[in-house]
Amino acid sequence: MAGLTLFSANSVWASDVKGSDVPAEPPAQVAAKPLRAEDPKAVIRFAKTGNFDSDTVVRIARNLAKKPYVALNDPLPASLAKISYDEYRDIRFQPESAIWKAESLPYQMQLFHRGFYFQDLIEIAIVEGNKSRHLSYDPDLFSAGEVLKQKLPTEDIGYSGLRIHYPLNSTEYFDELFVFQGASYFRALGKGNAYGLSARGLAIKTADPAGEEFPIFRAFWVEKPTSDTNLIVVHALLDSPSVAGAYRFSIRPGENTRMDVEAVLFPRVELSKVGLAPSTSMYMHSPNGRHTTDDFRPAVHDSDGLLMINGRGERLWRPLANPRDLQVSAFVDNSPQGFGLMQRERDYVNYQDLEANYERRPSLWVEPVGNWGQGAVVLTEIPTQSEIHDNIVAFWKPRQPLAAGGEFRFAYHLSWGASPAPVENSIVVSRTSSGRADIAKPTPKRLFVVDYEVKGKRPANMPVAKVETSAGVVSNIVIRDNPKSNGYRLSFEFDPGEVNLAEFRAELKFDEPAAAETWLYRWTL
Template sequence: MKRRAFLALGTSALALMAAPVRAAMPRFLSSEPFTADTVRVLAQQLALSEFRPRPEVPAAWRDLTYDEYRKIWFNVQNAIWAEDPFLFEMDLFHPGLYFPRAVEIDVVQADTAHRLAFDMDLFDSTDDAPVLAVDETMGYSGLRFRHLFEGEFNHREFAVFQGASYFRAIGAAQAYGLSARGLALKTGDPEGEEFPDFTRFWVEEPTPGDPVIIMHALLDSPSVAGAYRFEITPGEACEMRVECSLYPRVPLDHAGIGPLTSMFLYDQTNRHRFQDFRPAIHDSDGLLIWNGAGEMLWRPLANPVELQVSSFVDDSPRGFGLMQRARRLSDFADLEAHYHERPSLWIEPEGDWGPGVVRLVEIPSDEEIYDNIVAYWRPRDPLAPGQEHRFAYRMTWGDEAGRAAPPRRKDVARVLNTHMGLNFRRDAILAAIDFAPHPSFDVPPVYGALEGFTLFVNASRAETSTGVFQPNPETGGARLAFTFDPGDAESTELRAQVFKDGTPVTEVWLYRWTRS
């Protein structure tokens, strides 16, 4: 991005002495008391009234082209708290284009919330940027947090909240990838999806040295209002603790809690469908579930030719998430997108979420610019109107295998990769599943195979071979390979796992094969 140029004044000595120009915090439009219950009370009151969409920003802002929108950007020298000794700074995004309705943003100081006026002086622009009328009450389209990491001199961004109820974050050494949402409603339903909006944010001003930033959000939609509290801790992994209270206006029989949104175009399972120089393109490559029964389920993602919905029935899940397990540059051969640096995102419920399903929605896509994967927890029982429904969970944005990895079973080997295609005789489909190293794999192979293991392989509407289990010298782990013949079936559900002396030593591998 182009940044504003500053002219040297007089001599070089004067230039060195000149302080950078910074705007003060935007003017406060209003101030009002704020407590821990403020947003919950607002959401309760909102749910008792008929839904009313927020007003749109002026037409000149809505009608900006993509190129025009990018000619205006926030000047980070004008960040909120830029002149304060905090580990955090906050940037603001202007509305328009994809964001026709703005959000209100308040800074909470002590027990008072101050609503920020829209201030065009906080932004920079190119010389040919459009000149737009400004209404200081119109609000912003979202916000971005930056953090001063240890050993660094500049605040670096780690989280963005912008658009509907979408937000995303990264660990300290990562690139942005998948997103999360406050709430999903009717995802994949024939009558269409409903997208709730965060309509107002309250950001608590931190104190010097405070490693955590706290933000509250008000959610609104035709079907529900909600109050959210985010406790966000940046680091090697960005950790968020989320509390949400939902107040339905109507029965919510299809609500998605802790929803995740990602992109999967292709990998070794469907590479043949795409003419591209890269071996894989995806922000996430699998859905991981630690179910209430204690099983670790791994379901590689797919890009189906028709909409595909999978439901994993559970009771009191221990966690679920969309993972990016491909971590080598050579997995993608992309020097620009850096897919190998995209975060995994793990949801860890707090308390008993009861019965329901982890739902996976896979939408056909032919471009890497579209998010086509959604995963979330769907409670079995509808969320009734006139009641408060509370959920709390932790989110870990990072590397699943890094030092700040989320909690999971350590006694079963992770699935590293799945390869799929025709076998050598071209008369059946071969699936090869690579597992990470495990202590039980450290035995001498017999005629190239690992013995003493029980291989469970199963397929619906298809015959399978017994499978072969071999060491993989490249990964240091092992590979399970088997064939299956779906015959005339359009799809088949596959399941595989390896046992030693009756004890599982690998994750449960699940896959839905469909004819393409």
């Protein structure tokens, strides 16, 4: 695993550790706190006070890419530069100081302090009409308890990110809706969800032996919402040694929270190992893969499968794995209709975790806008022994590299929720499990069981199952009704013989047209 980084999003995101879901007081009871005046000595590079239009961030990114990359050096004051996890947790944004709280608007914004893993200075501005206003750091927005002994600085040290609250689950309660913090990572929730997987602005050199490059959102411009719509818009400036870019996120909360993403990239160098619309998740084990873990819980994962609808309309389901060795899979396609990391298992009894709430983790569905051309959905699975590490990455890799000095525009929809992907009138894989089929050999046969659920009208006739393998021998293929899932159960045995890797493909064939998912799986010894 040389050169790979496991991003510990599940354990260190400030939004996880601060208890951010605070009930909102009625606006009439809250006195508006004026924003702090700009520090004339502060160095503001990007999110400046001034004019703003729809192309402002694009112009900044275009000009930035014309120059050699310069890593911004804005060190924290010495008193905060090396604080511990517990000390960082002790710095809390004061909910009563939330931006827009006193204005009867549907959204409230809170800010993250710099420190611990989140060292970079991130600039933030508020946009109202055609004007932007730099949001200066204000220590009065934060409080600290008994753990942090240091005093908070008074100079404009910026922030490390932002989070937006909205009454997603109740009109009386402003829930945390989405977060931007850490490199180009961000997360969002649908109704009833708890934080799980993350998205990123861009992936570069994922699983590269020389190491991955992590672009960062250097600055944000947040458009002030209005009282007559549930739309909120966030602009972001992306930067890294290889590329600069401008992003616009148009966000509407709901049962499935929707983000419309528009991006413009300006590569400084040729991007041959780039991933568009990347998502990052955690998979440790399930009934399908417990050989690497010893855990009292039946399953531990933020996502259990990769769903793809390719350019031909075929639905492909690939269960996730926690392999012994790093593995990368590429699913070649032309103009994909959608892909995403799904959390399909929604019953607590299948996790038995009273704290993690894995059954509430959102799925994330990516729907490209326009023709993305030839390329591949790439899935990277990294071995892990801990659930605090995000070890799963999925993205779209264009076949043609993005040329240095060019300008590349793309757009896509992100849907976060319990079931954001289309499933109507289809037959979906609801569960994959496996175990030893015999004890007669040093490398025994494996038994695979795949359960399908019918969404919509049930076909009149039983399907015929077709199972193929790239190596080894498949036998004893059985398909039967499964009344527990309103669907079917497919089982088969696999004899690996002398091989230690095999690719499976299983299809259900019906007499009448039926959109059944194709099951894909990579078995490794």
